[in-house]
Amino acid sequence: MKFTLSELSTLIRLVEKEETELHRQIDSDDEDISDSAADLSIHVGKIAGKLKDFYESEWSEGSNHPPYDEVIKL
Numbered sequence: 001m002k003f004t005l006s007e008l009s010t011l012i013r014l015v016e017k018e019e020t021e022l023h024r025q026i027d028s029d030d031e032d033i034s035d036s037a038a039d040l041s042i043h044v045g046k047i048a049g050k051l052k053d054f055y056e057s058e059w060s061e062g063s064n065h066p067p068y069d070e071v072i073k074l
Contacts, residue, residue, distance in 0.1 A: 005065040008055045012071050013047045 003011070022044060025037035054067050066074070 005063060006056055009071050012051050012055060015044060015051060016072050018044055019048060
């Protein structure tokens with residue numbers, strides 16, 4: 001399966017939002033929610049890393065897409 005840079009940008013932003021939500025849940029007073037979020041956060045973090053690597057390997061100057069660091073700021 002091949003993703004376009006636009007599709008990868010969308011996936012990266014979605015995963016970034018999920019990571020933010022999981023970190024919020026980790027701070028929960030409910031231990032079950034916190035533990036579950038912490039476990040899931042590990043997997044989501046690995047996915048984020050893979051998406052970053054893939055985006056950077058596909059991205060090039062002049063591709064009409066921002067570099068990775070700008071994608072996660074959008």
